[in-house]
Every structure is written in C-alpha cells, then in structure tokens.
Amino acid sequence: MDEQELKNKEREAADDKLITDAFHHLLDTYLHTRHRKKVDIITKAFNFARQAHKGVRRLSGEPYIMHPIAVAQIACEEMGLGSTSICAALLHDVVEDTDYTVEDLQNIFGPKIAMIVDGLTKISGGIFGDHASAQAENFKKLLLTMSDDIRVILIKICDRLHNMRTLASQAPNKQYKIAGETLYIYAPLANRLGLNKIKTELEDLSFRYEHPEAYADITNKLNFTKEQRDKLFDDFTAPIRKKLDQMGISYHIKARIKSPYSIWCKMQNKHVTFDEVFDILAVRIVFHPDNRNDEINECFRIYVALNQIYKSHPDRLRDWVNHPKANGYQALHVTMMSNQGQWIEVQIRSERMDEIAEQGFAAHWKYKEGDFKEDEDELNKWLGTIKEILDDPQPDAMDFLDSIKMNLFASEIFVFTPKGEVKTMPADCTVLDFAFQIHTFLGSHCIGAKVNHKLVPMSHKLKSGDQVEVLTSNSQHVKPEWIGFVATAKAKGKIQAMLRRENRESQKKGEDILNNWLKANDMESSIPILDKLCEYHNFPKHDDFFQALGEGTIELDDKDLDVLQGKANKEKSGGGWRKFVPFLGKGKKDKGNDVTVQPSKSLLVVGKGFNKKLPCIIREDTIGMYIFPSCCHPIPGDDILGFIDNKNHVEIHKRSCRVASKLKTSYGPRILDAKWEMHKQLFFDATIEVHGIDRKGMLHDVSEVISQKMDINICRVNFTANQGIFEGQIEVRVHDRAEVKVIIDALKKIDDMKEVQQII
Numbered sequence: 001m002d003e004q005e006l007k008n009k010e011r012e013a014a015d016d017k018l019i020t021d022a023f024h025h026l027l028d029t030y031l032h033t034r035h036r037k038k039v040d041i042i043t044k045a046f047n048f049a050r051q052a053h054k055g056v057r058r059l060s061g062e063p064y065i066m067h068p069i070a071v072a073q074i075a076c077e078e079m080g081l082g083s084t085s086i087c088a089a090l091l092h093d094v095v096e097d098t099d100y101t102v103e104d105l106q107n108i109f110g111p112k113i114a115m116i117v118d119g120l121t122k123i124s125g126g127i128f129g130d131h132a133s134a135q136a137e138n139f140k141k142l143l144l145t146m147s148d149d150i151r152v153i154l155i156k157i158c159d160r161l162h163n164m165r166t167l168a169s170q171a172p173n174k175q176y177k178i179a180g181e182t183l184y185i186y187a188p189l190a191n192r193l194g195l196n197k198i199k200t201e202l203e204d205l206s207f208r209y210e211h212p213e214a215y216a217d218i219t220n221k222l223n224f225t226k227e228q229r230d231k232l233f234d235d236f237t238a239p240i241r242k243k244l245d246q247m248g249i250s251y252h253i254k255a256r257i258k259s260p261y262s263i264w265c266k267m268q269n270k271h272v273t274f275d276e277v278f279d280i281l282a283v284r285i286v287f288h289p290d291n292r293n294d295e296i297n298e299c300f301r302i303y304v305a306l307n308q309i310y311k312s313h314p315d316r317l318r319d320w321v322n323h324p325k326a327n328g329y330q331a332l333h334v335t336m337m338s339n340q341g342q343w344i345e346v347q348i349r350s351e352r353m354d355e356i357a358e359q360g361f362a363a364h365w366k367y368k369e370g371d372f373k374e375d376e377d378e379l380n381k382w383l384g385t386i387k388e389i390l391d392d393p394q395p396d397a398m399d400f401l402d403s404i405k406m407n408l409f410a411s412e413i414f415v416f417t418p419k420g421e422v423k424t425m426p427a428d429c430t431v432l433d434f435a436f437q438i439h440t441f442l443g444s445h446c447i448g449a450k451v452n453h454k455l456v457p458m459s460h461k462l463k464s465g466d467q468v469e470v471l472t473s474n475s476q477h478v479k480p481e482w483i484g485f486v487a488t489a490k491a492k493g494k495i496q497a498m499l500r501r502e503n504r505e506s507q508k509k510g511e512d513i514l515n516n517w518l519k520a521n522d523m524e525s526s527i528p529i530l531d532k533l534c535e536y537h538n539f540p541k542h543d544d545f546f547q548a549l550g551e552g553t554i555e556l557d558d559k560d561l562d563v564l565q566g567k568a569n570k571e572k573s574g575g576g577w578r579k580f581v582p583f584l585g586k587g588k589k590d591k592g593n594d595v596t597v598q599p600s601k602s603l604l605v606v607g608k609g610f611n612k613k614l615p616c617i618i619r620e621d622t623i624g625m626y627i628f629p630s631c632c633h634p635i636p637g638d639d640i641l642g643f644i645d646n647k648n649h650v651e652i653h654k655r656s657c658r659v660a661s662k663l664k665t666s667y668g669p670r671i672l673d674a675k676w677e678m679h680k681q682l683f684f685d686a687t688i689e690v691h692g693i694d695r696k697g698m699l700h701d702v703s704e705v706i707s708q709k710m711d712i713n714i715c716r717v718n719f720t721a722n723q724g725i726f727e728g729q730i731e732v733r734v735h736d737r738a739e740v741k742v743i744i745d746a747l748k749k750i751d752d753m754k755e756v757q758q759i760i
Helices: 003-031 039-052 066-077 083-090 102-109 111-122 132-148 150-165 172-192 196-210 212-224 226-246 260-270 292-307 351-359 361-367 374-391 397-406 431-438 440-444 480-485 489-520 527-537 542-551 558-564 658-666 698-709 737-748
Strands: 251-257 281-287 332-337 343-350 412-416 422-426 446-451 454-456 468-472 584-587 616-618 640-644 650-654 671-676 682-693 713-722 725-734 753-758
Touching: 003 039, 003 066, 003 083, 039 083, 039 102, 066 083, 066 150, 083 111, 083 150, 102 111, 111 150, 150 172, 150 196, 172 196, 172 658, 172 671, 196 212, 196 260, 196 351, 212 226, 212 260, 226 251, 226 281, 226 292, 281 292, 281 351, 292 332, 292 343, 292 351, 343 351, 422 431, 431 440, 431 446, 431 468, 431 489, 440 446, 440 468, 440 489, 480 489, 489 542, 527 542, 527 558, 616 650, 640 658, 650 658, 682 737, 698 713, 698 725, 698 737, 725 737, 737 753
Parallel strands: 281 343, 616 671
Antiparallel strands: 251 281, 332 343, 412 422, 446 454, 446 468, 584 682, 640 650, 640 671, 682 725, 682 753, 713 725
C-alpha cells in the first residue's frame, strides 16, 4: 500500500468516527426528550442520507453528511422537535443533491416526511434568485409550504442557523448575501415563531460577518465589563432570593445579557456609545408552579414581593402574561431601581413560559391539553393573514417582500372594538389599519373613527387600550395617499389591489396611445423602447408610464422620437466622475504642494471575465468608476459592499444601508465585496448634529475646536436656540470616518454640550 492510499484510509477512518460520533450525540439528545422514542426510523433516515451523500464534501472540507446531522441536532436540541422533523432534517438535501426523488422518499419513509422534504427542496439554495419575479415566486413557495406544515419553515430555520454558524468558509460577497438575507427574513421569521434564542443568534452571526470590527469591539467590551455586571447582578438578586425563599417558591434566577447586535442597534439608533447603553443587564426569574393553572397569579405574587424590596418604574410594567404576544411569548416585565441607582428590567415567567419563549411554537406541542391552545390559534391567525396577502400579491417583488416583512415583527398593541372585543394590532398602526383588519368594506369606505369617544382622522395612530369605532361613508373610495399612513401588510395590500384595479383602465388607454404613436412613426412596441421612454420621463415602472399617458399628464412628441433614435443627449450637463459621488470635496494640500488626483472618468461596466469573488478596491484613481447613491453616503472607514445594477455598473453602499439590506435579500448574486484603499487625498462631506445648553460663545467654541484646533474645513453651520436649549447641524469636510469620530469626541468636551452625533 503506497503512502497516498494509506492517507486516504486514515482520512476515511477519521471521517467515519466523526460522522458516527455526531449521529450518536443526536440519538442521545433525542432519547433525553419527552417525545416517543422512534429510534429505528431516525437511524434508517441517517443511513439513507449517509449513503446518498457519500464522497461529497462541504466547502469547509468536512463530509457533507455532517451538515444534515447538524441541522437535525438543532431541530432536536434547540427547537425540541420530534422524530418526523429529525428525519426530514437528515434527508432535507437528498432530493436536491442526489438522484433520489420525493416519490422514493415517500415509498421508504411515508408521506409526511416526504412532504416536508419536498417543501424544503422547493425553497432550497436561498429564497431569492437573480430576478425579482423568481424572488417573489420562491418567497411565495416558502410561505405556502409554511402554511401547509409549519415544520417546513422550522427546519429551514435550523438549516439557515447551521449555514450561518459555518459561514466562515464562504467568500465575502456570499457572506454579505447570506447574512443580509438572514437578517432581513429569517431572523424576523424566527422571532414571529417565538424562537427567541435562535433569532438572537441569527442576528449576532449576521452582524459578525457584516460588521466584523464593530462586533469584535462590542464583544471585547462585554467581556471587559463582565466582572462589574456580575457584581451588580449578585447584589441586586441577593434580597430577591431571600424573599422568594421565605415565600417557599421553587425558582431559579439568571442574568440576561443584551446581545451584541441589539447593543449595536441601540448605539446606532440612539447615537450613544457602549458606555451609555444602560439596559445591557436584565434579570430573569423562572419559577416552577405547583399548579399550572395558578401560574399567572404566581407571577403577580412575585411582582408584589419585588415591590417591597425595590421601587418599580410606573410606566414600564409590561403584562405579557394576560396578553401574550402573537408569537406566544408570555412574561411579566417590570423595571426596578437598584440600590446603585440603575434601572434594571426584571422578567418574571413560569418554567412553561420560559420554554415557549426559547423554543417557540415547537414547545407548544408539549402543552396542548386543557385550555392551552390559544397560542396555536394566534399562529393560525397569522398564517391566515399571510395567505390573504398571497391571494393578492404585489406585482413588484420588493413591495411584496416589504408587505410580508411588516407582518413578521411582533411588536403589538391591544385595541378594543365598541363591543369590548380585544384585537391585537402592530405598534404604530392607524385607524385605517384597524378598519381593514375588521373588514375590507370598512377599510375601503372609512372616513375616520371615534377613538375613546373622540372624533379622529383615519391617519390617527392607535395606542394600547384604545377603544375604536370606525366611521364609514358609501361615497368614500380608496385614494393613493392612503398607502402613506398604513402600517400593516393587509391594509397596504388591499389598498394597492383596489388602486391597481382602478388604474388598469388608464394603463390600457396609455398603452393604446403609445402603440398608435409608434405605429405612426414606423416602430413597434418593445421592452428596450419602453425602457428608454421610462428613463427619459423618469418613471421607474412601465405601468406608471402607461398610466401617465392614459391620464394625459405626459404627451409623446418629437423629443421622444429623438431619444428613441439616439439623437438626444439624455445625460444632463456637468458630467464627470464627481456627478456619481456628489458628496466628495476637493484635493488636499500636503507639505505645501497640491496633490493632483486624476480619478477615472468612465464607469466600470461588469462583463465577461469579471471575477465577482474579488473585492472592488476603491482608491483615489478608481473612485470615479463606481456609483455612490444618495441613500447612505458611505465614506472611507465605513463597512461597504458593491452591487451590480441593471446597467452592469457597480453601486457602493454601506452594509448597514436600508436599500442594501433589500438588495442583499433580493439580488444576492449581484452583491460584491468592496474595500477602501484611500490615502487621505480626497475630502468627503459629513454632517454632525449637536444639542446642548444655550450660552454666549457656544458657536465660537464649536468653530474653534473644529477649525482652529483640528484644522478641519466647515462647509455649513445651522444653529437654532429656544428657551435655553440649542440644536445645530455642522457640515464638515473630512478624509474618513476616523476623523468624524475625533471631531465628535472633541465636541463632547465643550462645556454645556450634551449630545453630539453623526447623521450623515
């Protein structure tokens, strides 16, 4: 036996041990659950999948079968699913990656497992394709299979979680695509299904790959502050433990630490530093009731006992016990003042509530008897809403995604009908949302409402506890501006569907006008012609162009003919590279000499031979090759990515940009890695917002810090003062993000300056 054969034998033996150990760990986990012990069918599924994937390896180099085993392990251990789901997880890639069919699986494992695997195969390879229509159709498949059997999406989430855990082996552009898709769709789905622990891990893993430096910085700071957090936790819980012991309650207390992603979001949204995030620590009390029917009373008994130790915040009591969230979450949240003068949130929940909060819908199956079917009904209501949206989907894939996503977030309020019925609605919903929630007729003829017996317009935002009586008129009809003040997918979908029906007549008329005009000029209608006319008249969609023609808001003339024949110059004057980077400044003087920067004046066109795996390097001489849209204003130092647009040009976005989030989700294969390689030779505009106590000389102090001490050019200043408080915006020219941070740190040291934040 030669050396190579020996190495192969050793590798096979190591692989066999790795696979066997992983499967035995899965079986051990399953045998410790409360499910019926169907070991035979799980072993049969494992052996079948192992044979089907034999010889295939993942990008990481490990045998492919390790992936299905890991997905099954997550389904069993972290979701608490049973043998059917474990078998489907083991077999989920067999139909897609091998010659076996769904019929083969049905014959060997039965219809249930085959149906789940079929659902998973239909939505494999990520939800979204290159094209918007493919993306919408694949997303529809996901939702349809989910409404047939919820286990399809549960296993899909397990699959995505393992892919995220092993994302390091992928190229950066693939990482951004998969992380973006995870953050945009899978994390909210996990949240909506009550999978809080998995939702948090999906968010943190996405954050880790999209913003590695920020992730590492927050993680390091969390580790650094652990000792003082532990002391705060021990000091705060010591009297609570003593009190609960005296009451004879069986319980355990654990610390809940805010996740790195949640901390980062708060830092971004509130424009605060890590040290200014005060709710990093929360305390969770999980008790074991003697009688499950008495657990709600027990929650309030503990709450009353806590109030004898600490003072509670009057406006921060959240009763999710009597009013569970739509994803089944139950707990009593109260914020209390510690002896160290810090507000700390305390979450009180039973063991059952805790298990459902962590494992979500899967845990409900353990508590089906008696009156504990309400949570499942909530889930069915949500699936019913999803089906309603599917019955009348948006023609535009991005709108369709947005309307579904509106339904994925479980931030709710409780609103009452005139008869006292409770309706669960999303936070920030309006009277019009409520009207459409009750009935489409009420929504389409709504003219306002009486909220708590006071007359309000249909755009009025509802609050928890409001009693709402919808007012209607038969003469009222749906209007386009209504879309601007609805917050639910159902209302938006219904309004758009009604508007589309009304617009079809105008569009048909516009189409006839165009066809007659083209015919008179010896041309025929085609997609390229429509694209040129839409671009010339500044319409994003063909239907909008047809409608404008039909309604007479635009007319076709000789200029349109010139555009189609290539005679007109469609580009506005004043071109050049800075047109695409409107927030860039001039070159810098260095050591008394002007630095001459000659950026490329022609845009990069992606064609054959372009390697999508290599990053786009943005330097002074290449910056003009890229388009910088106005949605997020990236400057050197920001985490960025590239996106190939419809004209094969490359746009540069911040990775955290809202537009980029949709692009990563919808057009993943067009995402590129991008990196800065700038050398402080160009200036970029950045806007800083300041707030503080108004006093004489404040503006002088601000300008002195920026212009005199730091030698930074101020382009524009806008300060206003009112009743002793001032606010202002300062536009500065900087080389990169690091300079912005230095300016902010310097401004914070000025007397009476209270808040400093960068807004662009």
